[in-house]
Amino acid sequence: MMRLDDVLKRAGCVGTGGQAKIWIQDGQVTVNGEIETRRRKQLFLGDVVETMGQSITLDETFFDC
Numbered sequence: 001m002m003r004l005d006d007v008l009k010r011a012g013c014v015g016t017g018g019q020a021k022i023w024i025q026d027g028q029v030t031v032n033g034e035i036e037t038r039r040r041k042q043l044f045l046g047d048v049v050e051t052m053g054q055s056i057t058l059d060e061t062f063f064d065c
Contacts, residue, residue: 029049
């Protein structure tokens with residue numbers, strides 16, 4: 001599992017946690033088609049995050065460090 005703000009940073013959608021916080025609080029991020037405003041929302045394998053025209057599907061390779 002991984003937090004939503006960390007997913008946005010790791011995917012390169014945002015440069016900082018502060019930017020992720022703003023995007024999430026402004027309702028610019030969806031998780032599995034639903035607007036998500038909690039930056040610490042826990043995401044799991046198979047979840048789909050969309051923001052600013054980008055779509056990120058959390059698969060096994062995304063969680064590999």
